Amino acid sequence: MAFGVGLSIGTVNTVCATAADRSGKNPPGRRGAPPPTTWRTTLTFDSSGTARVGRIPRHGRVITDFADLGQRGAPMARVGHRALSAADLVATVCYSVLTEVLGKAPTGPSANPETAIAVTHPASYSEALVADLRTALDHVGLNEASLVAEPIAAAAWLAAERGPLTPGLALVYDLGGSGLNVTLLRVGMGAPTNPIVGMSLHSADFGGRAFGEAVAKQMRRGAGTAVVPRGLSDADSGELRSAHVRRSLALVYKCLRIADVTMADVDRILVVGGAARPPEVAQVLAKELARPVVVGPDPERTIADGAAIVARQAVLAQESGSHRHHSLTGLFRRVTRVAAL
CATH class of the missing domain: 3.30.420.40 (ATPase, nucleotide binding domain)
Known part of the structure; x- marks a missing residue:
């Protein structure tokens, strides 16, 4: 089953959406109640350095206003011996949210090949900012996650909702x-x-x-x-x-x-x-x-919904290409066998 996950990291809220061939299904590998879909874009770190998204504790430091990488004086954080840039903080949010949504770490050998991830960013970002975000995602293990400009993700939702355009x-x-x-x-x-x-x-x-x-x-x-x-x-x-x-x-x-x-x-x-x-x-x-x-229906979710659609389409395209490859390989083998006979 092709499954797409879309993430939209806003200054105020983080939205995660999913798109599957069969609606009403939990993400692959997850059981039980459906995960949440919206979080406050805040980060806290416990004594072990584990990140928590969406919490605003009464005591302790909470990191906010880091989602816009283009702002002047973008906030940085120090966790233990690590210095985290704004791009690192956004990547940390992505990893934490995906772990909660999928019910397991989104990286490593256990990652589902039928699941694709798309992370959105403002189209006004420079190439350097997009490269920073790409590097930060790779650093947390989200090498396979694709980066999609927000209006392009929104257009994907429009095409799926009102298409063909x-x-x-x-x-x-x-x-x-x-x-x-x-x-x-x-x-x-x-x-x-x-x-x-x-x-x-x-x-x-x-x-x-x-x-x-x-x-x-x-x-x-x-x-x-x-x-x-x-x-x-x-x-x-x-x-x-x-x-x-x-x-x-x-x-x-x-x-x-x-x-x-x-x-x-x-x-x-x-x-x-x-x-x-x-x-x-x-x-x-x-x-x-x-x-x-x-x-x-909910304008805040449109971009994340579109990103999930883009991710699912990527899985379907990959599966289609794989099927074509196997079909051509089988045809070549059959023709070769007939020629040999």
Whole structure:
């Protein structure tokens, strides 16, 4: 059974998804209740140096805000005699989560050949950052794990969910906790191996944290009145979020200009990311950009789901190639036997 595991390591949450030929099955080698699918992107280390993901202890040090390798002054950690870079911390999260999901270490002789792993990363990463992440994954034994750009994984989900897609352009609007990533890529039959058109753009001015700061600023403005409001109403919060998304359109138009296309050339908009759950996000994009908007049931899971699909497809392709090899070998043997007779 071909089984794919996809990992999306965000600043706030880590999401793991699986894709199999037969739904409702546990990962190969695992028994019992299904494992969790979402963790807080935090790391703690016990006295033996064993990592724990997703815990925030009352006492002791917890490591956070390391998932974005492109940020300035990315955090490092010292565990025993080891100095761990941000890429090492991300690789540690991958190893720990995979061990929990698969029910065993994802490396070594016990690794299942029918299971493939795909780890996503922002498309805005430089080649050097991708190489750092590759080295860190290899160091923890995840040599076979593939690296997939986040918008490409999202497009894989779109093709599986809505496919087969007609050839064209899709705009991936990834609104996460720490920022916004906008990427234009080709989808459908004939799409190149690297389907990204122009340049993937990132901005920390939008997203969950930025919106939280905007809400706090609005609350401080109201603090000067005679009655201090306890919180924003749903209407005020929705209006504030809509304005937040409208301001982000400048990044969308910049992405289009770099690719030398217009919004009329875009066939659809795919909205992903944990901060894209509120309905105002898709509503504003559909109204202002006048293009069809696609949002998954849980936008935070879309990238991980797509990565799992990519991993499963890799197993199927390998199996198909192996079957073709055996078929050709058998045919050659039969022809040789007949010729000998």
